[in-house]
Amino acid sequence: xxxxxxxxxxxxxxxxxxxxxxxxxxxxxxxxxxxxxxxxxxxxxxxxxxxxxxxxxxxxxxxxxxxxxxxxxxxxxxxxxxxxxxxxxxxxxxxxxxxxxxxxxxxxxxxxxxxxxxxxxxxxxxxxxxxxxxxxxxxxxxxxxxxxxxxxxxxxxxxxxxxxxxxxxxxxxxxxxxxxxxxxxxxxxxxxxxxxxxxxxxxxxxxxxxxxxx
Numbered sequence: 702x703x704x705x706x707x708x709x710x711x712x713x714x715x716x717x718x719x720x721x722x723x724x725x726x727x728x729x730x731x732x733x734x735x736x737x738x739x740x741x742x743x744x745x746x747x748x749x750x751x752x753x754x755x756x757x758x759x760x761x762x763x764x765x766x767x768x769x770x771x772x773x774x775x776x777x778x779x780x781x782x783x784x785x786x787x788x789x790x791x792x793x794x795x796x797x798x799x800x801x802x803x804x805x806x807x808x809x810x811x812x813x814x815x816x817x818x819x820x821x822x823x824x825x826x827x828x829x830x831x832x833x834x835x836x837x838x839x840x841x842x843x844x845x846x847x848x849x850x851x852x853x854x855x856x857x858x859x860x861x862x863x864x865x866x867x868x869x870x871x872x873x874x875x876x877x878x879x880x881x882x883x884x885x886x887x888x889x890x891x892x893x894x895x896x897x898x899x900x901x902x903x904x905x906x907x908x909x910x911x912x913x914x915x
Contacts, residue, residue, distance in 0.1 A: 704746040706731045709754045718749045719771040734759060741788040750775050757792050765797050770828045770853065773803040801826050801850060810837045814847050828853040834860065834891055860890030877905050 708731050723730065734755045737743045743759040749772055751763035762780045767773065777797040783790040804822040806813055807830040813819060827848050831840060836856045844854050881901040885893040893901075 702744045702746070703732070703737070706747055707734055707737075707745055707754050707759070708732070709734050716748070716750050716752060718775075719769040741784060742782055742792075744780070744782070751778050751780075751794070758789050760792065767799060767803055770803065770805055773805055773828075803827070806830070806848075807832060809833050810840070810843065814843065819847075823848060825850060827851050829855070831856045832859040834858050834889055858889045858891075878902060 737755075737759060741758065743754075745754065745759065745761045748761045749764040749768060750761065752761050754760065760780060763775065763777060764772075765777055765779070767775055767777065777799060778794040779797060781793040781795055783792075802822070802825040804825045805828045806819055806822060808816070810831050810833055813829060813831065825848075827850065829844050829848065829851055831837065831844070831854070833856070835858075837843065840856060841851075841854050844851050878898060878901065881898065882893045885891070885897065
């Protein structure tokens with residue numbers, strides 16, 4: 702048995718998920734499968750997805766539960782290993798029932814709340830990505846009316862940001878209203894509406910007035 706990140710052959714051929722931590726022993730981040738040469742069967746732990754490393758004789762059984770939405774398609778299992786006098790005889794997967802199904806959903810809020818395509822996910826743990834151009838009001842509460850077990854709810858307009866998030870907004874606005882306009886354009890890909898700009902400027906003026914009176 703080994704708890705490690707094992708590489709098959711000369712390269713990385715195993716699949717990771719988002720819920721696994723980096724592990725290092727003495728500065729080594731991984732172990733070559735050749736280290737286990739001559740062993741009849743190696744039961745591996747650490748990676749959450751069930752997978753083979755070197756045929757049937759070296760396997761990750763995977764985690765018994767799904768721990769992140771990167772594992773939404775994992776079929777969780779235990780492995781029943783039979784060893785005989787000559788070594789490995791067989792490996793049989795035993796499926797593990799999950800407390801709830803998992804799903805990743807994406808669409809406009811109206812699509813998510815009304816479409817029959819998402820009916821099967823109403824009792825699942827879900828990650829919801831809402832693609833409306835503007836962030837809908839009371840987003841979390843409205844999503845949970847249909848998907849009460851929603852764990853992640855995020856707003857990402859279908860157009861996406863117009864600027865690489867790694868570089869940020871290149872122009873430096875000189876006025877607070879320009880900051881608001883640039884932010885809305887960056888996040889939604891569209892222009893700020895007059896009502897949004899009025900709301901921002903009113904809030905900004907109230908903050909300035911509070912600061913002067915303090």
